[in-house]
Amino acid sequence: MTQKCAIIQFPGSNCEYETAKAATRYGFDVDIIRWNVDEAAFHKYDAYILPGGFSFQDRVRAGVVSAKLSVMSYLKKASADEKPILGICNGCQILAESGLVTDVSGNAEIEIALAPNTRNEKPHGFMCDSVYVKPVNPESNVFTARFNESDVIPIPVNHGEGHFVLSQAAEAVLPELASFRYCTLEGDIDPNYPTNPNGTAFNVAGLSNKQGNVFAIMPHPERAATLRQIPVSIRGEWSEKKRDAFAKGESGDGPWANMFLAMSDYVAKKRGVYATR
Amino acid sequence: MQHVKLYVYAKNLDLHCISAREAIRQFLGVEEMSQLRRFQKWELEFDVDTPEEAQEQVDMIVSKTYQLLNQNKEGYYVNAIPKPSYVESKTAVVDVIRNIGTDDASVAEAIRQKTGAKLNSAQHSIVWEVTLDAQTQAEANEFIQDNIVVTSAQNKGVLVNPLFESFSFLDLETVYGG
Numbered sequence: 001m002t003q004k005c006a007i008i009q010f011p012g013s014n015c016e017y018e019t020a021k022a023a024t025r026y027g028f029d030v031d032i033i034r035w036n037v038d039e040a041a042f043h044k045y046d047a048y049i050l051p052g053g054f055s056f057q058d059r060v061r062a063g064v065v066s067a068k069l070s071v072m073s074y075l076k077k078a079s080a081d082e083k084p085i086l087g088i089c090n091g092c093q094i095l096a097e098s099g100l101v102t103d104v105s106g107n108a109e110i111e112i113a114l115a116p117n118t119r120n121e122k123p124h125g126f127m128c129d130s131v132y133v134k135p136v137n138p139e140s141n142v143f144t145a146r147f148n149e150s151d152v153i154p155i156p157v158n159h160g161e162g163h164f165v166l167s168q169a170a171e172a173v174l175p176e177l178a179s180f181r182y183c184t185l186e187g188d189i190d191p192n193y194p195t196n197p198n199g200t201a202f203n204v205a206g207l208s209n210k211q212g213n214v215f216a217i218m219p220h221p222e223r224a225a226t227l228r229q230i231p232v233s234i235r236g237e238w239s240e241k242k243r244d245a246f247a248k249g250e251s252g253d254g255p256w257a258n259m260f261l262a263m264s265d266y267v268a269k270k271r272g273v274y275a276t277r
Numbered sequence: 278m279q280h281v282k283l284y285v286y287a288k289n290l291d292l293h294c295i296s297a298r299e300a301i302r303q304f305l306g307v308e309e310m311s312q313l314r315r316f317q318k319w320e321l322e323f324d325v326d327t328p329e330e331a332q333e334q335v336d337m338i339v340s341k342t343y344q345l346l347n348q349n350k351e352g353y354y355v356n357a358i359p360k361p362s363y364v365e366s367k368t369a370v371v372d373v374i375r376n377i378g379t380d381d382a383s384v385a386e387a388i389r390q391k392t393g394a395k396l397n398s399a400q401h402s403i404v405w406e407v408t409l410d411a412q413t414q415a416e417a418n419e420f421i422q423d424n425i426v427v428t429s430a431q432n433k434g435v436l437v438n439p440l441f442e443s444f445s446f447l448d449l450e451t452v453y454g455g
Contacts, residue, residue, distance in 0.1 A: 056296050057292065057296075059292055059297070060296060060435060060436065061438055064300070064428065064435055065296050065435075067431055068300045068305055068431070068432075068435065069304055070304070072431055073431065073432075076431065097428065097431075097438070098431040099430050107430065108430055108431050110429055110430060110438065110439075110440065112440070113438045113440035113441050115377040115440075115441040116375075116377060116379075117378065118377060118378050123378045123380050124378075163377060165377065165441045166440075199377075
């Protein structure tokens with residue numbers, strides 16, 4: 001049976017098509033649905049992705065207006081049903097403003113925020129770069145389950161508000177949650193710029209909810225899902241893999257294929273569980 | 278030393294305000310809120326002796342730079358904003374300061390460099406004027422804080438994220454100039 005994934009298009013989303021392409025490549029039948037979809041139509045999907053962009057032009061604060069839409073209450077129900085939900089960039093900001101990540105309280109209270117980028121505690125403005133991240137506790141979330149703690153993974157990053165701020169409740173459980181942390185090519189978590197590109201707390205680039213089925217990530221995994229998307233100019237094994245593959249006239253899966261494949265694994269397993277009931 | 282409060286407003290559409298109003302009234306269902314206005318507030322300290330000199334400094338800065346406002350699309354009030362004529366409603370004015378990612382000292386320095394103004398310091402904040410159908414001011418303030426201002430959950434609050442912003446209620450007589 002086909003695995004169905006919905007990518008929620010908010011007014012101002014701009015990464016929905018490349019996200020759809022990545023999810024399609026790794027096994028999903030994808031629909032791009034609108035923010036004003038009716039609830040019955042919304043709940044027919046196995047997985048949901050909130051794509052990047054500038055929903056409502058980032059008015060008031062990035063993600064806050066979208067977080068108040070009815071579709072986010074549908075998404076809360078989907079989360080309670082243990083469906084996988086991924087928020088990328090602006091989608092990450094929306095999940096933060098809606099309380100779906102980290103949801104330590106279980107009541108979707110606001111426990112994390114995405115503040116404006118800083119460098120040495122001064123404003124740093126919008127950034128567009130290629131950075132490295134490493135997983136922490138990857139086994140604790142649907143989307144990180146295929147990664148290893150020894151991985152150092154290149155990823156593009158584009159945002160003006162990517163500085164994670166954690167509440168005391170979120171900070172207390174951070175060691176237990178799955179996360180990606182900005183790191184050097186050698187895997188060192190250096191809190192200083194440029195390893196930490198935006199001043200984010202604990203070098204957090206992406207973070208799980210406590211239950212492990214929702215993940216909010218500021219960099220763009222959909223832009224590094226195939227080898228073709230990896231810049232040859234970056235250091236590390238992935239540009240080498242790209243060169244080798246292209247020399248043979250081949251392409252192949254990029255470093256973030258594992259995020260979409262892990263989502264597919266989870267949906268398949270969940271369906272298996274349901275089939276035995 | 279003279280202190281000036283500059284309230285900057287959009288001459289035409291304030292899209293932040295429109296979206297905030299939409300989110301509060303339509304998405305959160307807080308229909309008790311009848312009006313919402315937004316100003317950017319600058320608290321300026323000038324090394325001059327009289328209010329008239331301070332006013333001259335302000336006029337000079339806004340005519341020479343866009344650091345405080347862009348006169349093509351924004352206007353400003355000095356020290357007080359006009360009192361709204363809404364009747365049988367309660368109004369609260371909330372001052373929101375962002376605690377991360379601001380550098381007002383650099384703004385002040387840029388103004389001094391560009392204009393030669395006798396500006397000692399500048400502090401930026403966002404001021405929201407919220408008008409509500411309520412019986413008492415205390416009731417209005419409590420409702421506004423819990424349901425409109427502080428973003429504590431998906432269905433609560435829009436204007437402030439308490440994890441990196443702080444706020445205070447401003448004294449109405451001061452804001453409206455008595």
